[in-house]
Amino acid sequence: MNSLIILLFILGGGALLSYFAFLSKHAFGQAVVWLVAIASPVYFFTQVAVGESFSFSLGGFELALGFNHYSWVFALLIMVLSPLSLIYSTGYMKSRLRLGTFYFSFIFSIFGMMGILMSRDLVSLFIFWEIMTWASYLLVIYRGKDVEHTGIKYMIFSAVGAYSMFMAIVILNREMHSFDIATVIQNFGNMNAADQWLTGILLLIGFAVKSAVMPLHVWAPGAYTNTPTSFTAVFSGGLSKMGVYGIGLVLLNLYSHSDFSQVGIYLAWLGAITAVMATFRAVFQNDAKKLLAYSSVAQLGYIVAGIGLGTELSVFAGIYLAILHGAFKGTLFMAVGAVERQAGTTDMTKISGLIKNMPWTFFAALVAIIALAGIPPVGGFVGKWMLYEAAINSEHMFLVILIFISSTAAFLYSFRFLFGLFLGQQEEETAHIKEAPAVMVVPMILLSLFLVLMGTFPGIIFKPIAAGMAELGFQGVPWHMSVLYNMWGDSVNLTYVSITFGTVFLLGLVYITLIARKGTKHKLSTKDIHTAGEIPKPEDNLNYSLDFYKPFERVLSPLLKHKLDVYYNEFGKGLEALFNFMRRIYTGNGQTYALYVVVFLVALILLSGRIFGI
Amino acid sequence: MDDILIKILGAIATVILAFTVGMTYGGLSRKVIARIQNRIGPPWYQNFIDNAKLLFKVSNINHGFMQHVAPLWLIGMSVTTVLFIPVLNTGGDSWYNSWFPNLNFHGDLIFLLYLMVIGSLGMALGAGQTGNPNSAIGVSRGLTQMVGFEVPWVMALVALMIQYKTTSITGLMAAAEQQGTWLAFSSPFATLAALLAMPGMFRYSPFDIVGAPAELASGPVSEFGGKYLSTMMTSGSIFAFVKLTLYVDIFFGGANNLVELVIKTFILYMYPVLWGAVSPRFRTEQAVRFFWGWPVLFGIIALIQASL
Amino acid sequence: MVANPILYIALPLFTAFLVPLLAKLWKPLVRIVPGLVLAYLAIMSVVLMQQVSPEKPIIAMIAGWKAPWGINLVFTSFSGFIASLISILAFFIWLYSFGFKKVEFDDAQKYFILFMLLTAGSIGVVLTGDIFNMFVFIEITSLSAYALTAFYKGRDGAEAAFKFLLIGSFSSIMLLLGIAILYTYTGTLNMAHLALLMPQVPMHAKITSFLLFFVALGIEAEMFPLNGWAPDAYSQAPGPIAASFAGILAKAGIYALIRVSYTIFDLGDHGGFELLLVMGLITMVVSELVAMRQENLRRMLAYSSMGQMGLIMIAFGLGTKEGIYAGLFIMFNHAVIKSLLFLASAYLVYYTSRKKISDLDGFGKLLPLTSLLFGLGAFAIVGLPPFSGFWSKLSLLIATANSHMEFVLATVLAVSVIEIIYYFRVLGRLYFRKAHKEIKVRKPTWNSVVTMIVLALVIIAVGVHPDFITGLLHNAATDLADKADYIQKIIPDLFSQTLN
DSSP: OOHHHHHHHHHHHHHHHHHHHHHHOOHHHHHHHHHHHHHHHHHHHHOOOOTEEEEEETTTEEEEEOOOHHHHHHHHHHHHHHHHHHHHHHHHHOSSHHHHHHHHHHHHHHHHHHHHBBOOOOOHHHHHHHHHHHHHHHHHTOOSSSIIIIHHHHHHHHHHHHHHHHHHHHHHHHHHOOOOOOHHHHHHGGGGGHHHHHHHHHHHHHHHHHOOOOSSOTTHHHHHHSHHHHHHHIIIIIIHHHHHOOOIIIIIIIIITTTGHHHHOOOOOOOHHHHHHHHHHHHHBHHHHHHHHOOOOOOOOHHHHHHHHHHHHHHHHHHHHHHHHHHHHHHHHHHHHHHHHHHHHHBTTOOOOOTTTTTHHHHHHHHHHHHHHHHHHSSSHHHHHHHHHHHTTOOOHHHHHHHHHHOOOOOOOOHHHEEEOOOOOOOOOOOOOOOOOHHHHHHHHHHHHHHHHHHTTHHHHHHHHHHHHHHTTTTTTTOSSSSSEEETTTTEEEHHHHHHHHHHHHHHHHHHHHTTTTEOOOOOOOTOOOOTTTTOTTTTTTOTTTTHHHHHHHHHHHHHOOOOHHHHHHHHHHHHHHHHHHHHTOOOOHHHHHHHHHHHHHHHHHHHHHHOOO | HHHHHHHHHHHHHHHHHHHHHHHHHHHHHHHHHHHTOOOOOOOTTTHHHHHHHHHOSEEEEEEEEHHHHHHHHHHHHHHHHHSSOOOOOOOOSTTTTTGGSSTTTTBEEEEEHHHHHHHHHHHHHHHHHHHOOHHHHHHHHHHHHHHHHHHHHHHHHHHHHHHEEEHHHHOOOOOOHHHOOOHHSSSHHHHHHHHHHHHHHHTTTSSSTOOHHHHTTTTTGOOOHHHHHHHHHHHHHHHHHHOOOHHHHHSSSSSSSHHHHHHHHHHHHHHHHHHHHHHHOHHHHHHHHHTTTHHHHHHHHHHHHHHO | OOOHHHHHHHHHHHHHHHHHHHHHHOOHHHHHHHHHHEEEHHHHHHHHHHBBTTTOOOOGGGGOOOOTTOOOEEEHHHHHHHHHHHHHHHHHHHHTTTTSSSSOHHHHHHHHHHHHHHHHHHHHHBBBBHHHHHHHHHHHHHHHHHHHTTOOSSSSHHHHHHHHHHHHHHHHHHHHHHHHHHHHHHHHBBBHHHHHHHSOOOHHHHHHHHHHHHHHHHHHHHHSSSSSSSHHHHHOOOOHHHHIIIIHHHHHHHHHHIIIIIIIIOOOTTTHHHHHHHHHHHHHHHHHHHHOOBBBBBHHHHHHHHHHHHHHHHHHHOOOTHEEEEEEEEHHHHHHHHHHEEEHHHHHHHSSSOOGGGGGGHHHHHHHHHHHHHHHHHHHHOOTTTTTHHHHHHHHHHHHHHHHHOOOOOOOHHHHHHHHHHHHHHHHHHHSOOOOTOOOOOOOOOHHHHHHHHHHHHHHHHHOTHHHHHHHHHHHHHHOHHHHHHHHHHOHHHHHHOOO
16 A cells, blocks of 8 residues: 555544544543554654655546655654644643544644645645644634634634635636646646736635735634644644645745746735734733744744745745744743643743743743744754845845844743743742643653754755755755855854854853852742842732833834734624625515515516527 | 864954953943043953952852853853954954954854844843842843844844845955945945944943843842852953954954054944943833934935945 | 336325325334335435436336326436435435424324425426426425424414415416416427427517526525525424425425526526526525524524525536536535534424524533534535535536636635634534533434434545545436437437427
């Protein structure tokens, strides 16, 4: 049997099996989840390879599956992140209800994602896309919070996106007489300009919804927040990358030979604006999970900007950032989930100082935050650097400034996140909190070690990305294990950075630990602080957590006043009024209905000349 | 082998130079401010004394691991940056010139910008762990201010990078050498934007909102003393040197020898100090609004100029 | 076994009259015998469907008279497909109704008699080759439908039945008038013969007659603005009957409409298809928008059902073979999925007289299986893969795109979004709300569970492997598209005369 089918079978079958296993016994269910979490990546990395393909006919459509080098990059991300999150889930979701539904939807959405990546024709792409969407919808509403608002919003936007994609697909089929992606690329020139633009825009809308590009992003913060955190790691880290994958596919592959690829630069702008606005919103969140949700939207903005810009380096940066974002946002959501599980809340005004209670979680979060902020010597820097250089090299200077504002402001929420949860006052009420169980900590630590590794040896994943770039028309992209080059030949050697910083840091550590060692008082309570002579009473609140960036908020207030959400809601209300008006047609009165019949008949007869052309 | 040895020795020499110059400037600035305020003020070497005193303090207090390592982030960052920027022009012919090459010859500006953040982040985390509310307030102000001044600063840099088609400091210096004038003259608006952003980096009044002595009891560092404060002071001095050298390198033609470097950097240093001596403190949002006003406008003009 | 299309009509009619007599022997026979008969018909459908092909329709003559003089039943790939669908569905609805409500003996007897009449009439409409016969069968169907609507004695049921009756009588009159006009000009009632002679009919008469047919059958097919009766009838009739309205009655109506438009009148290319398309579009948009604002579950389903009928009209209104294929696919899906939804909803609103959606909070826990099946139906009807609804939507969209109708394409998709909203709103209530206090639920009986699970399995099976039915659909589409072939097969002599 074909290895692709077996992989899909492991995932799809695992999803169903876990549902029924949880119906019978909790332990069975756990066992199935572990089995899937181990079997699917093991099988994927040992048996599946680029170039294998599988064609079959279903319902009169010729469908084809198979990875290419481009989708392989994303598949790597999914197949690392998802199993880790699944394992994490077994700890995080303990003693929750409806686990069957949860794991079914979880694994089924992985199934959908892998399916999307191996689809070589548009019909199967769409099928898997829809499967992924509804499976993730079930998870968005899983906790039953705010179902009518957030859940429906997610579904509406997903549906709008999916259906515009659907429309593009059938129009493409009309022009090409085929759903095959390769054929579409080949025969592209035969299409007239109007159809090119129509289908291109529609496809982009479809993919942009999932990658949360403004103005289609409004579902994202709510949906990311409401999802059980162990899935949010995959949702934000992996699932949103399907949109990125699609945007790359459309701009650089399907439409690369037409004028339509010019649209990329506008998309890049949208991405950059998304990044700025979402970052500003993230800065003022008091809930750690919501903060990360907004941050995800912002980070996706960079990635889209990179892909949209369309130069060799920028696309490279975009894909790299997509992978890295999967790793660090996955870690961060896992960390927040650990806090949520152990402390019961993610509200940063309620908890603080968890570093002593949860040191491992803190470590993982710290590394991930450094990666997110793009600070060397952790992997996130590599992507940021390439993105900036690409934008500067192609002289899109205002774009650079936008991205820069966003990533500088990102330091604000980065610090807020770490400070709010892990640093600050250690209170009596939080003293009982313990570190999360190993099944949750180990995946986080693994991911964070990966991030550290990327800081010096990003070449490890440059290799598959460079291969994938060839698929997009960038042949022979140069890459080095740990030196970055931009298009003007300027470079950064990461080993120098890591060695220098590491040496100074380590020497310093020895020095600062040894000097005056005896007189150094460790483990002082955080109540024992310098307060300029005033002695704080026990009931005094010494934690600064509310209105953390108030001055910044004051500066930005004119910008933040308008929320896109409001306009959508107004639009929705307008529609509802229309629906209500429509409803009045059905008066419930028999005579009226009879009148309709007569009037309709008379009208038809009167208009018959018009209708039948005589 | 010799090559590496020279590099390591040169690196050490660079750090020592940076430390000495930075500390001296710190002492001088105290003296200058005192004179302006009609006081006698401490001697110029006062900072050396203070640093030594702190270093030999017997009892030190820390609240946890992050606070313990916070100064190391700072010193790691400032030492790394000083090694990555060219201290002297390559064209200089003094005997000591070969001691100060930067490690990564194409020392990249974007890289440097990000490198310079490591310290603030480490400091912020360390301060955060102490649990002192003043620390957290100071950090939140500091980060806000950073968003403020980084915008015109980056605009200026991007304008230069695009204008001269290079992203490295050495590239910019070579460009200046080639055209024969300082970049301050060929790109006046970028220079203006960068100069207006500069006081934000040095955190003298009116931008001393982070430490805000009377208000926050010195802000982020309020829980740091003894060896920790001494390390931070060292790092701060080195970093001051880094910033000044960077400005000189980019905008004012670099320096061919140490004397020229000292003169140029000192003049440049006096600008935030003197401005600070006569200004009251801004509120945080005022500071940000200041940076997002004229400096950003100059930055935009610089960008437009660069693209022409 | 004896497999003859005549049995489709003869057996249920016969049973309907036999039931009161059987009741005298042993009362439970009233419930059992109809089931046996329907099972027989269902099996017969499978047998006949294997025999039939577009080249070889099964034509049964009543009393040995050949067409066009005698009355004949035509079991082609197209009509046979619909008839089989109806008969199989009817069997499952019987299975479901078997123990649905504990009612008096008299009521049960009445129920099963009417249900048999409804089935017989609907299959008759589909199979008959005679236009007047079709009228008669429509009357039989309608009369039993009125009675079933008023099955629960009460003001609401009576009012709904009255509305249905009022509109239905309009339908009858118009149908009769239309037939009369045709008969005046052609002197025949056989559909094939009518189609053959249609070029002789003057244009104005043809159009008037067509419009009369269009409106009359539009009423049965729930076309806007003629569908005022539908929401009331759907919501007042017993649960399984609502399912059979969607799966059986409406199918017969749309079949008649299509048969008349495609085969008898040759107006398709002169604007007939456009008219169908436009009315389908309006029907779909209005119904789905109204469905969005419904608070009553059954009414919501009813409006959604009307929306689907609009979709079917759009598909057939495209006038291409692809369109026909899509339309048939939607008909199939609608019959199966909507039946499942109505059947599941019958338990969900069993004890609530108002059948409000807001009363459904937390039913996911109270009635897990029923809710799950309802959810599955909702997923399928909005066209999410891997359920059967997806494939019909896909084929409809392909057909629409290939006809260069971007506007229709966009509208259908936009309306689909609305559909998703209101279905998922219900699901949200079922699963993610706390149940109201003191809510009474009725556990589904085993036979209704079997029914619903079978329907669900069909949905999943076709969704995962659509090739189960695509062959049948292709044959049916080929059959309907080739009008000349239809005429030739039924009245070969006259056809060859005309050709010469």
